[in-house]
Amino acid sequence: MNRLLIFLSLLFFAVQPAIAQQSPQAMFDEANTLLEEGNLSEAMSQYRSIFESGQESGALYLNMGITALRLDSMGIAKYYFLKAREFETTNQQAGQALEYVNAQFSRQSAILPKLPWDRAVEWINIVPGASGLFVIGFLLTLSGLILLYGCWFGSFRFSSLFPYMISLIIAGTLVGALAFYAA
Structure with missing residues (x-):
């Protein structure tokens, strides 16, 4: 009697993990049910x-x-569809799903903020304008040249200016050149 009880106890403990584990097909069916119910x-x-x-498996x-x-x-969906395409049984369905995902990617477009340089050029075009910027550049260059000519003719000290x-x-010169870029 003791031997039978020990044997049944060992048999129970040895078989218990196998009973507790579901087969992959049962787990797959359960996951499909969860998917259909919306428990994603x-x-x-x-x-x-x-x-x-x-x-x-492809499925x-x-x-x-x-x-x-x-x-x-x-x-992630695209990754799994690419993996499903490797299997012959799901190649066609995965291909259709990939086409759908790729179409969705093309519709997703992020609106990026303008770059600082683009904002600066836009401001230049609005506030001083290209012609105003050219006039400012011309006046700055002309001021520098007047000082240079004054030093040449002895009106100013060359070393200090x-x-x-x-x-x-x-x-x-740079501001004048920027006016041509902004135009």
Whole structure:
């Protein structure tokens, strides 16, 4: 009697993990039911647990892609559809799903803010305008040249005004050139 009881106890403990684990097909069917009911995150975790158990199939990847698509994860959906395309049984369905995902990608466009340079050029075109900017550049260059000619003819001391002359000429030339860019 003791031997029979020990044998049945060992048999029970040995078989219990096998009973507790579901077959991958049962888990897949349960995940499909969750997907149909709209429990998307639970369905995805169920599909992932099937995948982590070492099972791979085109239907698994296809359903994971559909679930990711419904979760609005386009990149993940595309990944799973590409994996499903590798299987002959789901090649055509995965191809159609990929076409749909790619069409959705083209519709998603982010509105990016303007770059600082574009905003600066827009401001230049609105506030001083290209002609106003050219006049400012011309006047700066002319001021630098007047100082240069004054130094040549002895009206000013060359050594004390040299940095100002060069700065005015360079700044005026750059502002004038910017006017041509903004136009």
